[in-house]
Amino acid sequence: MSIEVKNLTKSFGAYKAVNDVNLKVGTGELVALLGPSGCGKTTLLRMIAGLESPDAGQILLNGEDVTSLPVREKKVGFVFQHYALFRRMTVFENVAFGLRVLKGKDKPPKIQLEERVNHLLKMVQMDWAVKRMPSQLSGGQRQRVALARALATEPKVLLLDEPFSALDAKVRLELRRWLRKLHDEIHITSVFVTHDQEEALELADRIVVVNKGVIEQQGTPEEVYDHPANAFVHNFLGNVNVFHKRDHEGAAGVGFVRPHEVGLGRERGKPTDLEGVIIDVRIRGPQVAVELAVEGYELPIEAEIARDAFKALGVVPGDRVFVDLAAVKVYAEDYSI
Amino acid sequence: MTVSRGTRDPAWVRFLLITITVVFFALFLVMPLALVFAEGLKKGVEVFWAAWTEPAALAAVQLTLLTTAIVVPLNALFGVAAAWAITKFSFRGKAFLISLLDLPFAISPVIAGLIFVLLLGSRTPFGEWLGGMGIKIIFSTPGIVLATLFVTFPFVARELIPLMQAQGREEEEAALTLGARGWQVFWRVTLPNIKWGLLYGMVLCNARAIGEFGAVSVVSGHIRGQTNTIPLHIEILYSEYNITASFAVASILVFLALITIVLKAWLETRFDRAEKGGGV
Numbered sequence: 001m002s003i004e005v006k007n008l009t010k011s012f013g014a015y016k017a018v019n020d021v022n023l024k025v026g027t028g029e030l031v032a033l034l035g036p037s038g039c040g041k042t043t044l045l046r047m048i049a050g051l052e053s054p055d056a057g058q059i060l061l062n063g064e065d066v067t068s069l070p071v072r073e074k075k076v077g078f079v080f081q082h083y084a085l086f087r088r089m090t091v092f093e094n095v096a097f098g099l100r101v102l103k104g105k106d107k108p109p110k111i112q113l114e115e116r117v118n119h120l121l122k123m124v125q126m127d128w129a130v131k132r133m134p135s136q137l138s139g140g141q142r143q144r145v146a147l148a149r150a151l152a153t154e155p156k157v158l159l160l161d162e163p164f165s166a167l168d169a170k171v172r173l174e175l176r177r178w179l180r181k182l183h184d185e186i187h188i189t190s191v192f193v194t195h196d197q198e199e200a201l202e203l204a205d206r207i208v209v210v211n212k213g214v215i216e217q218q219g220t221p222e223e224v225y226d227h228p229a230n231a232f233v234h235n236f237l238g239n240v241n242v243f244h245k246r247d248h249e250g251a252a253g254v255g256f257v258r259p260h261e262v263g264l265g266r267e268r269g270k271p272t273d274l275e276g277v278i279i280d281v282r283i284r285g286p287q288v289a290v291e292l293a294v295e296g297y298e299l300p301i302e303a304e305i306a307r308d309a310f311k312a313l314g315v316v317p318g319d320r321v322f323v324d325l326a327a328v329k330v331y332a333e334d335y336s337i
Numbered sequence: 338m339t340v341s342r343g344t345r346d347p348a349w350v351r352f353l354l355i356t357i358t359v360v361f362f363a364l365f366l367v368m369p370l371a372l373v374f375a376e377g378l379k380k381g382v383e384v385f386w387a388a389w390t391e392p393a394a395l396a397a398v399q400l401t402l403l404t405t406a407i408v409v410p411l412n413a414l415f416g417v418a419a420a421w422a423i424t425k426f427s428f429r430g431k432a433f434l435i436s437l438l439d440l441p442f443a444i445s446p447v448i449a450g451l452i453f454v455l456l457l458g459s460r461t462p463f464g465e466w467l468g469g470m471g472i473k474i475i476f477s478t479p480g481i482v483l484a485t486l487f488v489t490f491p492f493v494a495r496e497l498i499p500l501m502q503a504q505g506r507e508e509e510e511a512a513l514t515l516g517a518r519g520w521q522v523f524w525r526v527t528l529p530n531i532k533w534g535l536l537y538g539m540v541l542c543n544a545r546a547i548g549e550f551g552a553v554s555v556v557s558g559h560i561r562g563q564t565n566t567i568p569l570h571i572e573i574l575y576s577e578y579n580i581t582a583s584f585a586v587a588s589i590l591v592f593l594a595l596i597t598i599v600l601k602a603w604l605e606t607r608f609d610r611a612e613k614g615g616g617v
Contacts, residue, residue, distance in 0.1 A: 101521045
C-alpha cells in the first residue's frame with residue numbers, strides 16, 4: 001500500500017512542527033525520516049498514523065483520502081520508541097490484542113488466533129517468551145514483541161517511531177539488520193523515524209531528510225550522502241569539515257568536505273594541492289584520523305585514510321604534506337542547524 | 338540489612354527513639370482503641386449487644402451503609418473521569434482544576450455542610466423550588482449523601498492522577514492503532530493498569546465516608562432513626578450520658594477502621610508489586 005502526504009501542516013501553539021510537507025512512499029518501500037530532534041519527523045509519522053490531527057493537508061493511503069479517519073480505522077501498524085507494551089498482559093496477550101478487539105466475523109476463532117500469534121512470535125524469535133510479562137524482558141526483546149504485536153492485524157503500512165533509540169549500541173545494530181531482513185521477506189510499506197544517520201543509511205531504501213518541519217532532501221542513501229542538496233544535509237549526514245570560504249566570485253559561503261574525501265601525499269599530486277602540517281594522528285579502528293593545519297584555513301582540517309595507506313605514507317606529526325581539497329563543496333551561507 | 342559502623346547511631350539514640358515511638362503508639366493509638374471496646378463492654382455483652390441492635394442504632398448503621406454504597410461508586414466514577422481528563426488531555430484551566438480538586442480537603446467539613454444548607458435549605462430559592470416538587474434535601478438522606486460526596490471527592494482522583502501521569506498514554510495509543518474502540522481501550526488497557534490504585538483510593542474514600550461527622554452533622558438535622566449516621570448516633574448517645582451505649586456503637590466504627598487498615602495494607606503491597614511489573 002502506498003502512502004501519500006500532501007501539503008501537511010501542524011503547529012503546536014506558535015511552533016510549526018510540520019510545515020507544508022509533501023511526501024510519497026511507494027508500495028513495499030522502506031523509508032527513513034531522518035532529522036535532528038524536534039525537527040517534526042515524529043509529528044509527521046504520528047499524523048500518518050492518525051495519532052495527531054493535521055491543521056491542514058491530506059494523507060492518502062493507496063490513493064484514498066484517510067485524513068479524517070480515526071486511528072483504529074486507518075489500520076496502520078505502529079511501533080513506539082519506548083515499546084508501549086501492555087504491562088499487565090503476557091507477551092502472548094500483547095500480540096493477540098489486535099485480534100481480540102476485532103468484532104463479529106472478523107474475529108478469528110481461538111485456534112487460528114493462537115496459530116497466528118505463535119507464528120508471529122516465532123518470526124520475531126520470541127516464541128520462548130509467550131508466558132512472560134513485558135517487565136521480564138530486555139529492551140531489545142520488548143521491541144521485538146512490539147513489532148510482532150503491530151504486525152498481528154496484518155496492517156498494510158508499518159510506522160516505526162525511533163524504534164531502536166532506547167536500546168544500547170550493540171542490540172541496536174543487531175535489531176537494525178534483523179529488521180532489514182524481515183522487510184526483505186514480508187515487503188510491508190514501512191516508514192521509520194530516526195535521528196541516527198548511520199541507521200538511516202544502512203536500513204532505508206530511501207532517506208527523507210527533515211529539518212525544522214520541512215523536507216530538505218529525499219533520495220537513496222547514496223544520493224543523499226554523495227550528493228547532498230544543501231549545507232544542512234551535507235552537515236547532518238556523516239562527519240564533515242566545515243569552514244567559511246569565499247568562492248571564485250568572492251561571495252561568502254560555507255565549505256564542506258568529508259574527512260575521507262581529503263587526499264594526502266608527500267609529493268604535490270595536483271597543481272591545486274595545498275601545503276599543510278600534520279598536527280595530530282589518532283587511530284580509529286581500521287582508519288587513521290589525521291589533523292592538519294592547512295595554509296589559508298583558520299581551523300584545523302581532519303583527513304581520514306586507511307591505516308595501510310597511512311603506513312605507506314610514513315609521516316609523523318610535524319611533517320609537511322600536500323593536501324588535496326578538491327572535493328570541497330561550497331554552499332551559500334544561509335543555513336543553521 | 339546491615340548498617341556500617343560508621344553510619345550507625347549510638348545505642349542510646351536508637352533506644353530513645355524506639356522507646357518514644359512505642360510509648361506514643363501505646364498512649365495515643367492502642368490505649369484509646371482498647372478503651373473504646375472496654376467501655377462498651379463494661380456492663381456486659383448483653384448491654385453491648387443491645388446498643389447495637391436497638392432500632393435507632395440499626396437505622397444509623399443502615400443509613401451509613403446506604404450513604405457509603407452511593408458515595409463510593411460515584412466518587413470512583415468521578416475520580417476516574419477527572420484523572421482521565423487531567424492526565425490524558427490538555428486543555429485550558431487544567432492547573433486550576435487540579436488545585437480545585439483539593440478544595441474539600443482544604444476547607445473545614447462544617448463549612449462544606451453549611452454550603453449545602455445555604456444552597457439547598459428550605460428557605461433558599463432553589464430549596465423552595467425543590468420543596469414545591471416534594472423533594473427534600475437538607476435534613477434528609479440526599480443532603481447527607483451530597484455532603485459526604487463532597488467531602489470524600491478527592492480521594493480517588495488524588496490517587497489516580499500521579500499514577501496515570503507516570504504511565505503516560507502510549508499504551509492507550511498503541512491499543513488504538515491496533516484497532517481497539519474507546520471502551521475496549523478503557524476496559525482492557527487503562528483499567529487493569531490503574532486497578533490497584535483505584536481500589537486503594539476507594540478504600541480511603543470508604544473509610545472517610547463512614548466516619549464523616551462535621552459536614553453530615555450540619556445537613557442531617559439529627560432526627561433519630563431517620564437522619565442519623567453512625568458517628569452522629571454515637572455523639573447523641575454520648576451527650577445523653579449514655580456512655581456505655583455510645584462506646585458500644587463506637588466499637589463498630591473502630592472495627593470498620595481496623596478492617597480498612599488491613600485492606601489498605603494488603604492493597605499497598607499488591608500496588609507495589611504491580612508497579613514493579615510482575616504478574617498480577
